[in-house]
Structures are given as C-alpha cells and as structure tokens.
Amino acid sequence: MIREEAIKIPFQYAAGTAGSEFLINLRDHRQLTGSRCSDCERTLAPARAYCPDCGREGLHSVNIGPGAELVSWTIVPDKGVFALVRPDGADTAMLHKLLGPIDDPQPGIRLQVVFREERSGHINDIEGFAIVQENGE
Amino acid sequence: MRTIRIAGVGETGPVQQDRRSIPEMVLGAVDLALADAQIGHGEIDSVVTASVDLFDGLTASNIAVTEVVGAVMKPEARIAGDGLAATVHGACQIWAHAYDTVLVVAHAKTSMAANGKLTQWAMDPIHLQPLGVNFSAAAGLQANVLAQHDRHAEKRWARLSCERRAAGTSGMAKKLSQSEILASEITTSPLRNGMCAPLGDGACAVVLQAGSNAGGPVLSGVGHDLEAHGLGDRNLVHWAGLTRAFDRACRVANLPPADARFDLAEPSCFYPHEEELFLRATGIDGGTVISPDGGLMAGCVPVVAGMSRLVAAFKWLRQTGNAGKRALVHGHWGPAGQAQAVAIVDGGL
Ligand SMILES: [Zn+2]
Numbered sequence: 001m002i003r004e005e006a007i008k009i010p011f012q013y014a015a016g017t018a019g020s021e022f023l024i025n026l027r028d029h030r031q032l033t034g035s036r037c038s039d040c041e042r043t044l045a046p047a048r049a050y051c052p053d054c055g056r057e058g059l060h061s062v063n064i065g066p067g068a069e070l071v072s073w074t075i076v077p078d079k080g081v082f083a084l085v086r087p088d089g090a091d092t093a094m095l096h097k098l099l100g101p102i103d104d105p106q107p108g109i110r111l112q113v114v115f116r117e118e119r120s121g122h123i124n125d126i127e128g129f130a131i132v133q134e135n136g137e
Numbered sequence: 138m139r140t141i142r143i144a145g146v147g148e149t150g151p152v153q154q155d156r157r158s159i160p161e162m163v164l165g166a167v168d169l170a171l172a173d174a175q176i177g178h179g180e181i182d183s184v185v186t187a188s189v190d191l192f193d194g195l196t197a198s199n200i201a202v203t204e205v206v207g208a209v210m211k212p213e214a215r216i217a218g219d220g221l222a223a224t225v226h227g228a229c230q231i232w233a234h235a236y237d238t239v240l241v242v243a244h245a246k247t248s249m250a251a252n253g254k255l256t257q258w259a260m261d262p263i264h265l266q267p268l269g270v271n272f273s274a275a276a277g278l279q280a281n282v283l284a285q286h287d288r289h290a291e292k293r294w295a296r297l298s299c300e301r302r303a304a305g306t307s308g309m310a311k312k313l314s315q316s317e318i319l320a321s322e323i324t325t326s327p328l329r330n331g332m333c334a335p336l337g338d339g340a341c342a343v344v345l346q347a348g349s350n351a352g353g354p355v356l357s358g359v360g361h362d363l364e365a366h367g368l369g370d371r372n373l374v375h376w377a378g379l380t381r382a383f384d385r386a387c388r389v390a391n392l393p394p395a396d397a398r399f400d401l402a403e404p405s406c407f408y409p410h411e412e413e414l415f416l417r418a419t420g421i422d423g424g425t426v427i428s429p430d431g432g433l434m435a436g437c438v439p440v441v442a443g444m445s446r447l448v449a450a451f452k453w454l455r456q457t458g459n460a461g462k463r464a465l466v467h468g469h470w471g472p473a474g475q476a477q478a479v480a481i482v483d484g485g486l
Binding site for chain 2: 013086107123
C-alpha cells in the first residue's frame with residue numbers, strides 16, 4: 001500500500017543583516033549591493049555578513065552593477081535560463097535569470113539588471129539580467 | 138593507527154521503485170552486510186547512518202530506521218549527506234578507539250517524490266530557492282563553464298554516457314547510442330536526458346571492523362571537504378574540494394598525493410562532466426580501471442551513491458587476482474559537488 005501526502009508548511013526565513021540590506025536596496029533604490037572584504041580585497045556579490053574565504057565579519061557594503069558580465073548559463077525547459085552573472089564592481093558572480101530572447105549567449109557578454117515595477121524586498125524584485133544590444137538599446 | 142577491515146557489505150538496488158517501506162528496504166541491506174561479515178546485531182558497537190529528511194518526507198529520518206540498523210540501546214550518529222561521508226565518520230570512530238565494529242548504512246527512495254523539486258530546498262532560502270534553481274540546474278551551470286571553450290565536450294560526454302550505460306547490469310539505464318544521447322531532450326543545457334544518471338531506490342550497508350588485512354580489503358585512508366555554497370564564489374572549472382579531500386585521504390594512507398597509483402577508481406558521477414572533474418582533481422590517468430560496472434551513470438540512488446561505489450570497489454578487490462590492488466572511491470553531495478568525500482581501499486592479502 002502507498003499513502004499519498006503533500007507537505008505544505010508555511011515558513012519564515014530570516015534574510016540576516018547583509019541579506020536584508022541587499023533586499024531593501026532592491027526594493028527602495030533599484031540597487032544591487034555587494035560586500036567588500038578588506039582581508040582578501042574582494043567584493044562579493046550578493047552582499048553577505050562574512051567572507052566565505054577568510055571568515056572575516058563586518059564587511060562594508062558597496063554598490064555594484066547595474067551592468068554585469070555573463071559567466072555561465074543553463075537553459076531549463078519550462079523554467080527559462082538560469083545564469084551566473086558578475087555585476088560590475090564585484091569579483092564573484094551571483095545566480096539569477098537571463099532574460100530572452102537569447103540566440104547564442106557567450107561568456108563575457110554585457111548584461112544589465114532589470115528590476116520589476118512592483119517590488120517587495122525579495123530576490124524576484126530583480127526580473128533578471130538582459131543582454132545589452134550592441135547598438136546601445 | 139588501527140587497521141580497519143571492511144568485514145562485510147550489503148546492497149539493495151538500485152531499482153526504479155522499491156515497493157517496500159524504508160525500514161524494510163534498509164533491513165534488507167543490513168541483513169546482507171551482517172551475513173557477509175558473519176556477525177550478528179549484538180556484535181555491532183556503533184551505527185552511522187546517512188539519509189536526507191526531505192527525501193524521506195520525514196523529519197529526523199534516522200528515527201524510522203533505528204530498529205532495523207540495530208541501533209536500539211546503542212550509539213547512533215546520522216549524516217545528512219552522501220553515505221561515503223558517513224563511512225568517513227565510522228572509520229574515525231574506530232581510529233579514535235571509541236568502538237571496534239561500526240555499521241554504516243545509507244538509504245534513499247527517489248520514487249517517493251520529484252527529486253528536482255526536493256533539491257531546490259537544499260539551496261539558499263533567500264537568494265536561490267525562490268528562483269527555482271536546484272541541483273540539476275547547478276550541474277548545468279558547471280557543465281556550461283566546462284563546455285564554453287571546448288567544442289567537443291558534448292560529443293565526448295555523450296560517448297562516455299553511452300559507455301557507462303552499456304556497462305550497467307541493474308536494468309536502470311536504457312542502453313542509448315552516442316547519437317541518441319545527443320538527440321535526447323535538454324534537461325539543463327548543455328546536459329541532456331541521456332547524460333543524466335537514472336535515479337532510483339536503494340539502501341547500502343557496510344561493516345567496518347578493527348582488525349588486519351588478512352581478512353580482505355581494508356580502508357586505508359579517508360578525507361572529506363566542503364566548498365562555498367554559492368556557485369559564483371567558486372571556480373567551477375575545478376572540484377577544489379575534491380583535491381583537498383583526496384590529499385587528506387592520501388596523507389592518512391601514507392601515499393604521496395601527486396604520485397599515488399590506483400588500480401581502480403569508483404567516482405560518483407551523476408553526469409559525464411563530473412567524471413572529467415574527478416580525473417582532473419585526483420590526477421587519475423589511463424592506467425586506472427574506471428567504473429567497470431558503469432558507475433552511477435548506469436543507475437544511481439542519491440545519498441547511497443558514494444557508498445555504492447565503496448561496495449563496488451570492495452567486490453572488485455575481492456575478485457580472484459585483485460588481492461593486493463588499490464582502489465579510490467568517491468562520493469559528493471550538494472549543488473555542483475559542494476561537498477566531497479574520498480576513501481582509499483587496499484585489497485587484502
Ligand atoms: Zn575575504
């Protein structure tokens with residue numbers, strides 16, 4: 001015999017200090033935020049409370065983007081295109097969506113963050129990253 | 138340091154769907170391992186289990202198997218990750234002189250729920266879960282980094298998947314030609330359906346015992362390592378965590394990492410690009426036999442994965458003519474191989 005069930009339990013996930021700052025800046029300022037580590041002298045994207053390499057806490061926040069560079073992508077049928085993008089001013093990449101139409105993406109192509117009109121302090125306040133057309137559109 | 142004998146192994150599956158309950162399926166593997174080791178439950182000092190709550194649809198998933206692994210009134214520890222990491226902890230208990238005989242058990246039933254949905258909940262809950270990204274997408278992003286400057290990658294991966302599927306005996310993997318794999322549907326580009334290890338149900342049990350190598354294969358080195366969770370924080374071209382885990386295992390086994398020779402390698406590869414990452418991280422070359430039974434690409438149970446490779450290596454070393462040979466066993470867990478585990482197994486006298 002098989003019993004069927006669907007687990008559906010509401011959760012509340014705390015974003016933490018750096019995560020909250022990142023989300024608030026998306027919502028209120030259409031701004032991407034990174035964190036600067038003075039030990040390894042890297043700017044991490046997105047913002048975080050500690051450096052994953054050094055373990056250093058108390059990183060200071062810096063504006064990154066809105067331009068970005070494509071690092072990697074994967075096309076997932078029915079879900080769209082996930083991408084690793086490195087915002088300008090950052091040394092690491094963040095994961096989000098690549099907005100279409102996408103003919104032949106290449107590593108290093110220029111992107112621009114696209115924000116939603118309706119924002120609530122959520123990672124999906126970013127609609128995704130769009131390819132910057134060569135004619136500057 | 139004490140010698141750790143692999144006294145017995147037992148495995149159910151991989152099968153597409155095991156209709157038994159989880160405790161019954163686990164009991165099947167434990168009974169086989171105890172019979173192989175010619176011991177009873179009473180001779181087990183300690184148990185280490187590997188399972189993942191969300192996969193089982195059950196919080197504290199080890200509670201359900203406490204009785205069948207013989208852990209009532211005994212110490213039990215649980216690893217929420219690959220079974221090879223549980224083996225690492227079982228070995229450390231013996232090396233610490235805490236216990237003499239340790240039973241290590243791993244299980245998962247992917248037939249219970251959509252695995253791609255479950256692995257989404259292993260991702261960062263603020264930045265990644267809401268996007269819908271999961272382990273498959275993470276594998277696609279890593280494979281894409283490797284394929285960007287390698288025009289032949291997809292053809293090579295299709296050929297490797299074809300070979301591994303053909304070598305399988307579990308019936309889990311449909312035999313597909315290289316061109317059929319290249320024509321199969323995209324799952325997470327550049328990966329295609331024919332390149333993905335078919336997922337199923339199974340349990341695996343191994344008895345580790347302080348002793349000598351007179352009685353068969355011994356566990357001579359173990360190591361494990363974790364990388365940063367964020368894919369963008371890592372250099373996805375390399376499994377740096379695997380190199381560190383491998384170096385640690387070699388040090389425990391008194392082998393020079395740069396010059397260690399292995400007769401057999403049993404990597405945990407859910408996708409063909411992962412075999413290339415494994416070879417690069419460990420320096421394994423053409424002189425080593427790799428996954429003669431097809432490995433995970435011929436049929437795979439997550440969580441059990443690395444332990445099933447340990448069982449495969451153990452059985453190979455027990456074959457006539459393979460005594461005294463050396464095997465490298467690998468397991469990994471998390472998005473794009475975030476967590477890595479390695480075991481070095483030497484054949485008995
Ligand atoms: Zn740092």
